[in-house]
Amino acid sequence: MDQLLENLRIRGNEKTFLKDPESTDLGRRIIEQSIILINEIGFEAFTFKKLATQINSTESSVYRYFENKHKLLLYLSSWYWAWLEYQLVFATYSLKDPHERLNKAIEIVTRTTEEDSNYSHVNEVILNKIVINEFSKSFLTKEVDRDNKEGYFQIYKRLVNRLEKIINEVNEDYEYSKSLASTLLESTLHQHFLREHFPTITTCDKPETTTHFLTQVVNYALKK
Template identity: 60%
Template sequence: MKYLLQDLKVRINDKVYIKDPESSALGKRIIEHSILMIDEMGFESFTFKKLGVKIGSNESSVYRYFENKHKLLLYLTSWYWGWIEYQLVFATNSIPKPEQKLKKSIEIITQSIKQDSSFSHINEVLLNKIVINEYSKSYLTKEVDKENKEGYFSIYKRLVTRLKDMIHEVNDTYAYPSSLASTIIEGALHQHFLKEHFPSLTDCNNKITPSTYYTDLVFNSLK
């Protein structure tokens, strides 16, 4: 899978950006350092002015790629979900049994992230932390319905649909496959957040992972 992913290009809705950051060295630096800075200071404190200083470029050069930092966050989170989707597809494509395929998918979606050397300008470990801490800010906005109609969340929705279909393959009489699929994906982020910041509110720890919890939850639900 490592070698297959080396040629991967996650295709983001072109309405999210003004100029594709993957098309230039400056664009890739914008993505690389925005991940580092948002992880370090949080999305609220992050600005294009600070990013420009960090990369040694004018603030206006960042605006040539993204209209605002909300669109940048949409880009980063969309890229993350696309990267997860590709891993899921490659890892499960040759698994014949529905139960094993679903179990592997849950593992990929809920596991702790390791650095992927295929993308030198994207630190997936830090991007995962950003998604855990900041993803809800990409859709908890007044514009969410409009942005949804324009396809800004299509990659995320496609991932939920893939997982829903796998749930249906395991038990086609289960009444809530979409709800369960979205609960796994969103819930895994929340469990990782609780594990890091509110450990008394979760059973996940160094021994019990979100993957363990959601595998147990899903297969008990599908009995």
Template identity: 50%
Template structure:
């Protein structure tokens, strides 16, 4: 039997917690599908309301605008990845093994999770790849940062950066390495599917396994160039 999990965010990009009601969960579920289909620019609350059989006013009771909704979706995704990294690594004492497992989790973040039945992580992953930069490449980024809108992403980065520091306390760029690595994980899988000449990762079936190998090579070569890589 698969047990459900609940992901809670540390900030209030929402006006009402969508996880707390059936309508809220439906707003999240259908917004993911609609943004994936239309793209964020063409997505509107009016179109979302039509999909869920409700009114625009009901959507606005949960989110002030569609930017705040995108912040929620992207933050939820990173919180879910962080939850999985924590869950899969908490019994591993060796920091190298711990980091390797964490990178496997990151590479597998385009797979739907049956523990969250109202959210399709495979689709959400595509949205994060295509639209996540719109969350922070804005004029309001500093204000949004003060509001804690990027906490979940930073928490995941810091968790992985701590593993890097445990392996090599002298390495000077753990956070820069991990934030670069997370972007690379997304882009390489995207390239494998859509722009294959930009990567050696090939095919949908092998891309995830190859992505894990590439991420391990990237991070361990940076941490310690003389370290033997598997």
């Protein structure tokens, strides 16, 4: 916890880039504009050529930072999970009651994202939309086992483990704590996706109802 709070610099998984985009103005523009462009046209239509045009640079300059657009998506999603992890730790650190800490953790990971002025080149609201719509494309690939072995999902898994620890503090005898933690994160993305695209098959018709729903689900599962 102390180590996390000492370093307020959020960054994506270092295994995903060739050159740290946070280290230069061009790199930060690549991150800023890729978020905007992916949100506008979708990940399938997104190319480094289109991104280079957006930032008034060359396609080769983008490739100096990322090997391909899949690695860029892995970077963006891991940046988001690292940012969310910081929000979670900061909001729950001083809470002593395990149930209060659990409910606050659920609120943090399920609530509607607000823009964080500490990171001017990252629009967290738009990035959240990308994670909701595109995150599954980062692991629903033939290379997922290799990517996992290489550590590309390390930050996401670390967040799951933090949630698992909070769940265990409420009920240490609950045998599915890791599954419940990962289900909480996946269900959050799924319900927000349904609310935006398939509203007739979810009752979470408002952002806050996702929080209410998943709070009930998790607490009911942990009842002794």
